Amino acid sequence: MKTANYFLLLSTILIIIPNIVNSDMQIEPEKKKTGGECIYEKYPGVATIEEIKKTNESAGQVDIEGGPGYEGYEVWFSFKPKCRIDEDWAAKQVKERKYLFQLINSWYPGPEYLKKYGIKEGKKFDSTLKVITKGTCTPIIFEFAKVKQDDYFESKAE
Numbered sequence: 001m002k003t004a005n006y007f008l009l010l011s012t013i014l015i016i017i018p019n020i021v022n023s024d025m026q027i028e029p030e031k032k033k034t035g036g037e038c039i040y041e042k043y044p045g046v047a048t049i050e051e052i053k054k055t056n057e058s059a060g061q062v063d064i065e066g067g068p069g070y071e072g073y074e075v076w077f078s079f080k081p082k083c084r085i086d087e088d089w090a091a092k093q094v095k096e097r098k099y100l101f102q103l104i105n106s107w108y109p110g111p112e113y114l115k116k117y118g119i120k121e122g123k124k125f126d127s128t129l130k131v132i133t134k135g136t137c138t139p140i141i142f143e144f145a146k147v148k149q150d151d152y153f154e155s156k157a158e
Contacts, residue, residue: 037134037135038134038136039133039134040132041086043082043130043131044083044126044127045079045081045082045126045128046080046082046124046127047127047142047144048079048080048122048124049077049120049121049123050076050077050098050121051074051076051121052074052076052114052119052121054072058071059072061107068107068110068152069155070154070155071110071111073108073109073110074108075114076098076099076100077098077101077125077142078097078099079142081094085131087133090129090131090140101142101149102149103150103152105150107152109154113154117146117147125144127142127144127145128142128143130143
């Protein structure tokens with residue numbers, strides 16, 4: 001009887017100990033944070049609508065499954081800061097470029113959206129340029145004071 005108990009104990013130990021050791025010694029892959037916290041410097045300014053046009057791409061969003069269900073417009077704007085931009089690369093880029101206005105989800109605005117917010121060529125909007133100073137997020141973001149870029153009222157998608 002002693003021998004049977006001894007073998008039962010020994011076999012239990014041989015089964016349990018490797019499982020305990022393996023579970024304690026498992027090496028998990030290093031968890032790296034991608035992107036991380038991004039910090040932006042904000043610069044107030046004025047965005048001027050330079051051009052509004054319907055293109056094949058903007059109009060074609062009507063046919064995209066899960067899309068907005070309307071033809072959109074490309075809206076191009078320029079930005080003039082009200083103060084000096086400290087980040088030279090951003091200052092140069094802003095001075096030399098026009099930017100495409102889109103809704104936050106990358107849809108093009110439709111005709112009703114343009115009417116609702118009074119978006120037309122030559123119109124000026126108070127806006128803010130956000131320039132990244134820390135992290136790996138989008139380097140430049142524009143926010144419009146009185147234009148909600150997350151207003152999807154015109155969408156027929158559910």
